Amino acid sequence: MAVHGPAMTDVARLAGVSHQTVSRVLNGHPNVREQTRLRVRAAIAELGYRPNGAARALVTGRSQVIGVVAQNTTLYGPASLLAALEQTAAEEGFAVSVGSVRNLDHRSISAAVERHLSHRVAGIVVIAPVESAGEALERLPKDVPLVTVDGDPSRPVPLVTVDQVAGARAATQHLLDAGHRTVWHVSGPTDWFDSVGRIDGWRQALLAAGLDPPPPMPGDWSAASGYRCGQMLARMPEVTAVFTANDHLALGVLRALHEFGRRVPDEISVVGFDDVPEAAYFIPPLTTVRPDFDAVARASLQMLLSQIESGTGGALRQTVAPALVARESVAPPRR
Amino acid sequence: MAVHGPAMTDVARLAGVSHQTVSRVLNGHPNVREQTRLRVRAAIAELGYRPNGAARALVTGRSQVIGVVAQNTTLYGPASLLAALEQTAAEEGFAVSVGSVRNLDHRSISAAVERHLSHRVAGIVVIAPVESAGEALERLPKDVPLVTVDGDPSRPVPLVTVDQVAGARAATQHLLDAGHRTVWHVSGPTDWFDSVGRIDGWRQALLAAGLDPPPPMPGDWSAASGYRCGQMLARMPEVTAVFTANDHLALGVLRALHEFGRRVPDEISVVGFDDVPEAAYFIPPLTTVRPDFDAVARASLQMLLSQIESGTGGALRQTVAPALVARESVAPPRR
DNA sequence: AGCGTCTCTGTTAACGCTAACAAAAATTGG
DNA sequence: CCAATTTTTGTTAGCGTTAACAGAGACGCT
Numbered sequence: 001m002a003v004h005g006p007a008m009t010d011v012a013r014l015a016g017v018s019h020q021t022v023s024r025v026l027n028g029h030p031n032v033r034e035q036t037r038l039r040v041r042a043a044i045a046e047l048g049y050r051p052n053g054a055a056r057a058l059v060t061g062r063s064q065v066i067g068v069v070a071q072n073t074t075l076y077g078p079a080s081l082l083a084a085l086e087q088t089a090a091e092e093g094f095a096v097s098v099g100s101v102r103n104l105d106h107r108s109i110s111a112a113v114e115r116h117l118s119h120r121v122a123g124i125v126v127i128a129p130v131e132s133a134g135e136a137l138e139r140l141p142k143d144v145p146l147v148t149v150d151g152d153p154s155r156p157v158p159l160v161t162v163d164q165v166a167g168a169r170a171a172t173q174h175l176l177d178a179g180h181r182t183v184w185h186v187s188g189p190t191d192w193f194d195s196v197g198r199i200d201g202w203r204q205a206l207l208a209a210g211l212d213p214p215p216p217m218p219g220d221w222s223a224a225s226g227y228r229c230g231q232m233l234a235r236m237p238e239v240t241a242v243f244t245a246n247d248h249l250a251l252g253v254l255r256a257l258h259e260f261g262r263r264v265p266d267e268i269s270v271v272g273f274d275d276v277p278e279a280a281y282f283i284p285p286l287t288t289v290r291p292d293f294d295a296v297a298r299a300s301l302q303m304l305l306s307q308i309e310s311g312t313g314g315a316l317r318q319t320v321a322p323a324l325v326a327r328e329s330v331a332p333p334r335r
Numbered sequence: 336m337a338v339h340g341p342a343m344t345d346v347a348r349l350a351g352v353s354h355q356t357v358s359r360v361l362n363g364h365p366n367v368r369e370q371t372r373l374r375v376r377a378a379i380a381e382l383g384y385r386p387n388g389a390a391r392a393l394v395t396g397r398s399q400v401i402g403v404v405a406q407n408t409t410l411y412g413p414a415s416l417l418a419a420l421e422q423t424a425a426e427e428g429f430a431v432s433v434g435s436v437r438n439l440d441h442r443s444i445s446a447a448v449e450r451h452l453s454h455r456v457a458g459i460v461v462i463a464p465v466e467s468a469g470e471a472l473e474r475l476p477k478d479v480p481l482v483t484v485d486g487d488p489s490r491p492v493p494l495v496t497v498d499q500v501a502g503a504r505a506a507t508q509h510l511l512d513a514g515h516r517t518v519w520h521v522s523g524p525t526d527w528f529d530s531v532g533r534i535d536g537w538r539q540a541l542l543a544a545g546l547d548p549p550p551p552m553p554g555d556w557s558a559a560s561g562y563r564c565g566q567m568l569a570r571m572p573e574v575t576a577v578f579t580a581n582d583h584l585a586l587g588v589l590r591a592l593h594e595f596g597r598r599v600p601d602e603i604s605v606v607g608f609d610d611v612p613e614a615a616y617f618i619p620p621l622t623t624v625r626p627d628f629d630a631v632a633r634a635s636l637q638m639l640l641s642q643i644e645s646g647t648g649g650a651l652r653q654t655v656a657p658a659l660v661a662r663e664s665v666a667p668p669r670r
Numbered sequence: 671a672g673c674g675t676c677t678c679t680g681t682t683a684a685c686g687c688t689a690a691c692a693a694a695a696a697t698t699g700g
Numbered sequence: 701c702c703a704a705t706t707t708t709t710g711t712t713a714g715c716g717t718t719a720a721c722a723g724a725g726a727c728g729c730t
Contacts, residue, residue, distance in 0.1 A: 005476075007715090007716055007717085008716060008717065009716080017679075017680085018679065018680050018681075019680095019716085019717085020679075020680065020681080020717095020718080020719095021678090021679060021680080023717070023718060024678095024679090026717095027718085030677095031677060031678055031679085032678070032679085033677085033678065033679090036678085036679085050449065050452060050453045051453055051716085051717080052393070052453070052455065052715085052716050052717070053389075053453050053454040053455060053717095054388075054389045054390075054392035054393040054398060054454070054455050054715090054716080054717090055389075055393050055685090055715070055716035055717040055718085056716080056717055056718075057389035057685095057717090058387070058389040058390050058393050058685050058686065058687085058715090058716080058717070058718095059684075059685050059716085059717050059718045059719080060685090060717085060718065060719095061685080063389060063454070064454075065432065065454070072418070073414060073417065073418045073421075074411070074414050074415050074418050076409070079408060079409050079414040080409050082408065082433075083407070083408045083409050083435055086408070086433050086434075086435045087435065087437075090434070090435075090450075095432050095433075095434065095450060095451075095454060096432065096433050097400065097430050097431065097432045097433075098417075098421050098430075098431050098432075098433055099421075099425070099430065100418055100421045100422065100425075102422075114385065115425070115430055116430075117385055118385045118386055118387070118388050119388040119389070119398075119399075119400065119430060120387060120388060120389050141340075222612060223612065223613040223615070223616035224612075224615070224616070226616070227616055248612070248613055248616075251613050251616050251617075252613075252616045254618070255616045255617070255618055255620075258618050277557060277558065277559075277583070278558040278583055278586050278587075278613075280558070280559070281558035281559070281561070281562055281583075281586050281587045281590045282586075282590070283589070283590055283593050283618050285590075342685090342686055342687085343686065343687065344686080352709075352710085353709065353710045353711075354686085354687080354710095355687095355688080355689095355709075355710065355711080356708085356709060356710080358687070358688060359708095359709090362688085365707095366706095366707060366708055366709090367708070367709085368707085368708065368709090371708080371709085386686090386687080387685085387686050387687070389685090389686080389687090390685070390686035390687040390688090390715090391686080391687055391688075392687090392715095393685090393686080393687070393688095393715050393716065393717085394686085394687050394688045394689080394714080394715050395687085395688065395689095395715090396715080
């Protein structure tokens with residue numbers, strides 16, 4: 001099997017030039033006569049020649065591949081990010097190699113990065129939303145272009161991130177603006193920076209309004225944990241507004257409230273985060289915060305490419321602002 | 336930048352052997368003295384040597400990378416499949432390169448495959464759920480190990496697929512067993528084989544029960560289209576049972592029924608497909624069919640690896656049976 | 671005409687690895 | 701203990717590409 005395709009020399013022979021000239025045509029080198037270029041192009045087409053990326057990577061030391069390290073690519077956020085990243089990379093002529101990882105601990109991340117490095121990827125994007133990932137990143141080889149997404153804001157690493165704080169503040173403010181006296185929060189796992197940021201933004205908004213934040217209820221992103229928190233919230237008559245750290249938590253909360261006969265938004269308002277495509281079809285349609293994953297992907301790729309091209313490893317930072325999407329799960333509190 | 340790491344010769348020098356011996360240790364060749372092996376291992380560790388995949392790929396003609404061509408990796412099914420595929424591949428020492436593609440038409444697929452081929456991937460997995468993909472696959476080079484997932488059952492290509500027909504039949508039968516006189520169906524896009532299979536299974540179950548299948552209502556997998564179909568179903572008093580081609584469609588249907596005041600499951604029963612993690616928290620919790628994505632991933636990778644190793648390109652076929660998950664969205668019809 | 675300066679093309683040498691063969695060392699059998 | 705084997709190691713030659721340099725024309729200037 002594996003009938004090897006034609007190589008550059010075959011093209012060269014057919015076109016009556018040297019293989020180097022073929023290489024020049026392929027790489028868009030300027031100093032090639034138009035006529036020659038055409039002849040080479042024709043030969044390439046005739047033979048169905050396809051350049052060998054491995055050989056190129058060997059001699060240049062870099063492949064046209066970007067490695068991505070991510071955890072649970074089944075979650076909506078990571079999956080969207082990954083897809084967007086891949087699209088953007090493809091437009092720039094890069095392939096994306098995924099190294100998904102069960103746990104975001106030190107060892108797993110290092111192993112995934114190692115795998116990428118041994119394939120000589122041009123750069124690495126780490127979707128590293130948890131604390132333990134940060135440590136792993138610090139001891140990585142310094143000469144590899146690297147960008148982290150949703151990582152630790154306090155580390156000196158190039159970072160692109162959704163402005164969790166601003167998003168959470170907007171969500172909370174939206175509820176306060178509707179007239180609620182305070183806002184409860186169902187958070188994500190507290191070792192995720194996303195969660196921390198959202199807790200922060202929620203707290204900021206309350207404090208700015210002179211309110212004392214109630215204790216956040218910790219969830220784990222899943223509808224199941226949202227349901228459990230919702231069961232508690234449903235039994236607390238003073239609760240009129242809830243901000244959940246993502247839409248799936250909100251779904252669980254909605255379900256619990258429904259079971260307890262507490263009507264949304266009449267008795268309790270709910271705001272989520274992520275704007276999953278189904279959020280508009282929850283009962284009731286969910287007001288939520290929409291992060292722009294495309295923008296995040298574009299920003300991180302651009303940052304990575306500029307590192308790859310320039311060789312500088314600057315520790316930039318870029319933040320993408322999310323937008324509030326108002327639907328029917330928010331209403332003024334009943335007097 | 337790009338301080339090149341140590342190469343095999345550096346390791347060899349440090350260990351006092353030839354680079355070939357290092358290569359043998361690395362590839363687990365049997366005829367190496369234990370003592371030598373240890374010395375080489377030590378040198379590798381000391382230098383932090385990492386083999387150069389590009390060089391290896393160049394000389395062997397195959398890299399340790401598997402290319403995946405997929406469409407919308409944001410959907411739950413494809414995302415789960417991709418994640419599972421990546422996990423399994425990693426265990427076998429393979430990296431996964433994703434070539435996601437906006438449309439599953441001829442050109443896009445060919446382009447994605449081309450990209451993979453020029454990186455000399457060891458094999459390709461095509462998640463090709465639509466008709467137009469099949470054509471592209473037929474004109475692919477025959478010497479590349481290839482497996483399709485959820486592809487065209489009528490094509491002579493190695494194929495792993497969820498048994499859509501059986502799943503749909505089980506769902507429909509479940510509703511009939513509950514006592515419903517017939518079952519309506521909200522389908523996926525009809526150019527997806529998944530949809531076709533599910534329509535088929537639904538129809539089979541009805542015909543087997545001596546019933547005349549009502550016209551299926553075409554959706555596009557989204558909650559939005561489910562909602563539109565749901566609005567129609569809600570106004571049809573004779574409808575007591577609906578099987579939707581996936582859970583998101585079901586969500587839209589549930590929402591429409593709710594809006595029209597038709598209670599689920601009291602007045603209308605609903606069954607979905609996919610068992611997304613949130614399905615248990617829909618209102619009401621959704622009875623659905625759960626495909627085993629891990630099993631699909633394992634089967635396809637195994638099939639691909641056996642092609643890679645043996646060189647035979649046999650057109651195998653493997654089917655993974657899904658399981659019905661009963662929740663609260665199904666009840667007997669009211670008399 | 672002679673000479674420097676472009677533009678275009680060819681030649682040669684890596685890149686880091688494995689395959690194939692060759693040589694050396696260790697082991698066995700009589 | 702020596703020849704015949706077997707095991708272990710080394711040597712050489714690519715894999716297909718780009719980089720660096722060298723050569724050949726074409727052109728313009730003095």
